[in-house]
Amino acid sequence: MNWLDKLERKFGRFAIKGLSRYIVFLMAFTYCLIYFLDVSGTYIFKLMLIPDLVLDGEVWRLITFIFIPPTTNLLWVVFALMFYYFIGTTLEREWGSFKFNVYYFTGVLGTIIAAFAFGGFGTSFYLNLTIFLAFARLYPNYEIQLYLVLPIKVKYLAWVDWFYLLYAILTQPVPVKITVIASIVNYLIFFGPEMIAYMRNRSVVYQNRSRFRVIHAPKTxxxxxxxxxxxxxxxxxxxxxxxxxxxxxxxxxxxxxxxxxxxxxx
Ligand SMILES: [Zn+2]
Ligand SMILES: [Zn+2]
Incomplete structure (x- = not known):
């Protein structure tokens, strides 16, 4: 992540500290606005990412769509927001605020680009999914209580998600394929090089073993x-x-x- 370190040195001071706090707070606020005050359901429509309406001047949709809560059920929304807050702050503690900002906003940007390129609605579903996938990659053995009773390690949930994403990429029409890929581009940027290096290393180790040679990596x-x-x-x-x-x-x-x-x- 060399180029990210360079960016951080230049732009690190612009990072939003505790980004997850704001997002979760605004999701909770939006939830109250939509479900306690707005019986007719027009507010939520005003917040969605709909490219045609953005072009008509409703530019706030470029940002408000990320505050639409993930579920309408009050009990689930409480758990979902607590979980988002937890994995968001964990990632920020792991990476620092700047890298977490880059990860999050690259996901937002990917979602917007996909929505504009292929019409239809933009949704924060994949964006939130990539936050979870990053968390699952860094803490694969962290255990959560699925449906509040069934303990399960996050890596298994992540596998289910990857299967779902791969299935969408393989079987859906091209616009959907691209939308899914654009939405997970932040994950690919952050973990792609590491995954490629890992695969390369494995073949290097394999070759070296056969030659009885050891590579000393520089240690910093x-x-x-x-x-x-x-x-x-x-x-x-x-x-x-x-x-x-x-x-x-x-x-x-x-x-x-x-x-x-x-x-x-x-
Ligand atoms: Zn401190
Ligand atoms: Zn110390």
Whole structure:
């Protein structure tokens, strides 16, 4: 993610801190607006991403569609929003605010482009799905309670989602294929290089084994605690997270994540 690091150095200060808080808050607000105040169901229509109406001047639709809650059921919406909040902040702690912003807004942009290119409605369904898929890739063994009773690891849910996406790409008409691909482009940007490198490495390791040769990768630390300066090279068991309350992206070891004084710039 070299180019992302470069972008971060230039534009990192524009990242929205705690983005998931705002999105989840606005989804909850929208839910109340739609289902407690609006019996006739016209508000929700006003928020949808409909390209023809955007071109007619209703430009707010480019952003409001992401605040439409994922379900109409009050109980489920509470759980869904808590879950979105949880996986969103987890990703932000893992990547830092800037990369999480890039991931989220690339997904938004992909959704908008697909909606415009092929007409029809834009939906935040795939966007939210890619957030989940990123979470499942980073924490495959995290267990959630499906339907509140059945414990299941997120990697299995992710497999079901991938199967569903692949099925759509293989069997649906071209506009739908492209829409699905455009919506998951953020995932491909973030994890594609890693996946390709992994496949290459496997073949390299295989070749090297047969030649009895070992490649020494150059060692530089990826993570460093802002307080004590520890890196994953000091102890491979150490874990690091970005703090979403510090200004700018600052990383901490678990010991200092909750005990440091938040960085204030200026
Ligand atoms: Zn530390
Ligand atoms: Zn902090």
């Amino acid at each position: 630390a990826k993570h460093k605690c802002t307080v004590c300066g520890a890196t994953e090279m000091d102890d491979s068991k150490l874990e690091f997270r970005y703090c979403i309350d510090c200004e700018g992206d600052h990383e901490y070891c678990m010991e200092h994540l909750n005990t440091h004084e938040h960085v204030r710039e200026g």
